[in-house]
Amino acid sequence: MKEWEKIAIDYNSFFWRNYIWTKSLINQSKITDTPQIYMGIKGYPKKIDYIAKISTWEDAHNNLLKQIEKDISVLENILDETVNNGEKMNLFTSQFLTDDLSKYSTNKVIKSYKLHTKYNIKEYAYGVLVPVLDFRHLHFIEDKLKEILSNKLDKEELEKAYFVFTQPIEDSFALEQEKSILNVYSKLPDKELLTEDASTILEKLENYYPEVYKLLKEHTLKYTWVFYVYSGPAFTEGDFIETMKYYKKKDIDPQNKLNQLEQERKEVFKKREEYFKKLNLNKEERKYVEIVSRAVYLKPRRKDYQSKSYYHLEFLQKEVAKRLNWSLSQVRSALLEEIEDGLNGKEINIDLINERYKKHIIIPIGNEVKIYQGEEVDKFEKEHIKEEEIILENSNIITGQSAFPGIVKGTVKRIDLPDDMIKMKDGDIIVSTATTPSIVPAIRKARAIVADEGGLTCHASIVSREFKIPCVVGTKIGTKILKDGDEVEVDATKGIIKKL
Numbered sequence: 001m002k003e004w005e006k007i008a009i010d011y012n013s014f015f016w017r018n019y020i021w022t023k024s025l026i027n028q029s030k031i032t033d034t035p036q037i038y039m040g041i042k043g044y045p046k047k048i049d050y051i052a053k054i055s056t057w058e059d060a061h062n063n064l065l066k067q068i069e070k071d072i073s074v075l076e077n078i079l080d081e082t083v084n085n086g087e088k089m090n091l092f093t094s095q096f097l098t099d100d101l102s103k104y105s106t107n108k109v110i111k112s113y114k115l116h117t118k119y120n121i122k123e124y125a126y127g128v129l130v131p132v133l134d135f136r137h138l139h140f141i142e143d144k145l146k147e148i149l150s151n152k153l154d155k156e157e158l159e160k161a162y163f164v165f166t167q168p169i170e171d172s173f174a175l176e177q178e179k180s181i182l183n184v185y186s187k188l189p190d191k192e193l194l195t196e197d198a199s200t201i202l203e204k205l206e207n208y209y210p211e212v213y214k215l216l217k218e219h220t221l222k223y224t225w226v227f228y229v230y231s232g233p234a235f236t237e238g239d240f241i242e243t244m245k246y247y248k249k250k251d252i253d254p255q256n257k258l259n260q261l262e263q264e265r266k267e268v269f270k271k272r273e274e275y276f277k278k279l280n281l282n283k284e285e286r287k288y289v290e291i292v293s294r295a296v297y298l299k300p301r302r303k304d305y306q307s308k309s310y311y312h313l314e315f316l317q318k319e320v321a322k323r324l325n326w327s328l329s330q331v332r333s334a335l336l337e338e339i340e341d342g343l344n345g346k347e348i349n350i351d352l353i354n355e356r357y358k359k360h361i362i363i364p365i366g367n368e369v370k371i372y373q374g375e376e377v378d379k380f381e382k383e384h385i386k387e388e389e390i391i392l393e394n395s396n397i398i399t400g401q402s403a404f405p406g407i408v409k410g411t412v413k414r415i416d417l418p419d420d421m422i423k424m425k426d427g428d429i430i431v432s433t434a435t436t437p438s439i440v441p442a443i444r445k446a447r448a449i450v451a452d453e454g455g456l457t458c459h460a461s462i463v464s465r466e467f468k469i470p471c472v473v474g475t476k477i478g479t480k481i482l483k484d485g486d487e488v489e490v491d492a493t494k495g496i497i498k499k500l
Contacts, residue, residue, distance in 0.1 A: 002386045004040070004363075007057075008050040008453055009433045011417050013230045014332035015356050017310065018043045020117055022362045023369050024124030028060075028132075031081075031125055032067065032074065035059040037132065040363030042381065045329075046417065051363070051385055061135040068133075068140075072287050079291075079298050082126045086305030089119035093312035101319040106343045109320065113336055116313055120306060127302045130295060134455050139401075142166075142456045145292050152279045161279075163405065164271045165289055166456055167465055168297035173304045174440055175466045177223040179258060184215045185244045186254035194248040198238035201245075216240060225311035226304070227437045231332070233418075234311055239441075246444065250426075264468075292456075299457040300437075307437065326350070333357040398475050398482070398497040400450070403461035405493040406470030409500070410447040412486040414479060415439050429490060431482045435460040443467065448490040450478045450497055472497060 018041040029036035037060045038053040067074045093116055104112070133140035145165060149158045171179070188194075188209065193201055205213040216237055224234040247254065281289060317331045324331070324342045331339065333356045334348075342348045352373070361372040361380050372380045410429040415421060417439070424430070424442040434453040435443060443449065446469055451460040454473035464471030470492035472478075478497065482488065487500040 002384055003053050004051045004385045005054055006042075006049045006385065007039075007052050007054075010048050010050065011433075011436065012046055012438065013041070013043065013048045014329070015043060015360055016332050016334070016336075017230050018048060018360070018362050019335070019369065019371070020121050021124050022364055024121045025128065025364050026367055026369075027121060027125035028128055032064060032078070032129060034063045034067075034129075034132070036364070037128070038364060039128075040361060042359075042361045042377070042385070044359050045357065051361075057132065058135055060132050061138070064129065064132055065140060072284070072291065075291060075295075078126055078129050079294055082123065082298055082302045082305075085119060085122050085126065086302060089116070089123060090305055090308050090312075092116070092119065093309045096312045096315040101316060104319070109316065109323075109343060110336070110340050112316060113320075113339065116309060116316075117336065120309060123302060123306055127299075127306075130299055130457060139455045141292055141295050144288055148281070148285050148288060149279075152281075161275050164268060164275060165292050166296055167268045167293065168462065169265075169268065169272075169293045170297050172297070172300050172462060172466060173223075173226055174300075174437060174463060175261075177219075177226045178466075179261060180219050180223065181240055181243050182247070182254045182258050184212065184219050184240075185247050186258070187212050187215060188244070191248050194241070194245045198241040198245075201241050202237055225308045227418075227440055228307045228311045229303075229436050229438045230307075230310055232311065232314065234314075243441070243444075296457050296462060300459055300462050303459070304437070324348075326353075329357055330354065395481050396499045398450070398472075398478050398499075400472040400475035400478070400495050400497070401455060402492050402495040403449075403454075403456070403458075403471040403473050404464040404469060406448070407489070407491045407493060408447045408470055409487065409489045412482045412484060412488055413442075414482070414484055415442050423484065429488055431478050432460070433479055434458065435463065443469065448472075448492060450475060450482070450488075450490060452476055452478050452480075 022040055025037050025039055028034065035056060038056040040051050042049040042051055096112070146158070146162060149161050153161055193204055196204075205216065220235065220237045220240055224236070226235065228234050276286070314328070317328060320326070320339055320343070321328050321331045324339075330350065330353050333353050338348050338353065356371070356373045359373065359377045361377050363370050410427055412431050413424050413428040415424060415430045415432050421439060421442040424445050426445045427447045428445065429448045429450060430443060430446045431450045432439070432452070434451055435449060436459055440463065443463055444467065449460050449464050449469055449471040451458070451471075451473045452475055454460050458473055460471055460473050470490055472490060472492050472495050475497065482497075482499065489498045489500060491497070
């Protein structure tokens with residue numbers, strides 16, 4: 001019997017990240033006393049499939065649901081621990097940027113690697129619990145909010161209130177970065193400079209506008225990791241110059257844009273307070289409603305903490321690569337035990353590491369993690385993983401969940417990886433399996449976003465709200481039907497996409 005099922009896709013995730021993610025599921029069952037979820041990863045160089053024993057997800061979902069419905073502080077604690085651990089992890093890993101790693105002893109290299117792993121496993125263990133609340137068509141946080149609002153408001157007013165209460169009330173790192181680069185752009189006296197190539201612009205900034213050059217360098221130092229995700233590349237001054245060139249091309253007034261963002265945030269707070277007065281919620285209901293905005297904000301925040309830590313880790317991994325005469329990809333495809341043995345002079349079978357880079361499957365078995373590689377992957381897949389069933393009833397109409405309202409028409413561009421962004425033009429419709437921070441430069445140009453995966457707290461939902469881009473998530477089949485060049489109408493208010 002094939003007990004494993006593919007449930008999601010992701011990109012550019014290397015073996016070591018996949019390993020510690022799978023290992024974190026062993027911890028997940030302990031921190032909230034929920035049944036262990038059996039999920040694993042099938043990995044290739046640029047793509048991974050998440051696989052799961054669905055019944056274990058359902059058991060964990062039902063158990064965690066009961067705990068939260070009995071005591072909402074269970075969910076509050078999950079969110080609190082995500083922040084506390086993430087900030088501690090980033091504080092620790094930031095030393096990989098400032099220290100002279102060549103002076104680290106072998107013992108210190110291994111100890112540092114292990115501590116990063118410990119922090120990250122804990123972050124994943126807490127992080128996976130928010131998605132656990134979503135099972136198949138059930139979305140606990142969204143459904144609970146709608147249930148509370150439906151008892152107080154009519155359908156039309158409910159939709160407006162739902163939109164207000166699902167707005168994050170703090171900036172994501174991506175939006176924080178956007179405001180920062182807008183500020184840099186606002187200080188540039190000669191915007192016509194931005195018609196030249198990035199390297200020429202950078203040189204002229206240094207020579208003629210040293211204050212702007214300094215601001216850009218500081219911005220890059222602070223936000224280079226924002227679009228890194230698991231394996232980069234990190235953004236450079238040249239990349240951020242391209243963002244400013246885009247502002248110039250779109251004739252965006254930076255100060256007006258900053259004022260608009262500030263005003264929109266104030267308007268959200270104002271509307272929230274108006275609805276709170278109108279709804280007259282009891283104490284428990286108010287807690288549920290307030291926690292929605294926090295969950296929406298913290299799900300991507302958790303991923304950002306980890307993105308930053310992986311950017312920092314790259315510096316340590318490059319030091320390991322130098323000492324072992326390996327490539328960065330080989331270091332990222334090695335177990336910590338193999339790295340430790342190699343640094344201590346023991347012979348390592350590099351062929352096994354190279355084989356693991358090409359393809360691997362990692363699954364939890366009890367309190368251990370099992371790795372399959374090479375031909376074992378094909379055998380495991382054939383014997384244990386169900387074929388994905390796609391039912392296409394009407395190939396011209398696709399439905400999903402509205403993340404940000406609006407009705408637009410445009411040309412489809414399939415964007416999953418940074419390499420795909422070259423084909424993106426202003427006003428195109430992004431169709432993606434699941435958006436990630438690494439494709440935000442393309443999202444900035446999009447007229448709408450359509451994603452196979454996700455719910456209220458997914459990356460596409462959050463970024464669409466911040467950039468005010470119509471968005472439909474959870475379509476399941478969008479990428480199976482829509483191809484580059486297709487003309488579509490996206491009704492993100494109703495969650496319907498029509499192929500024209």
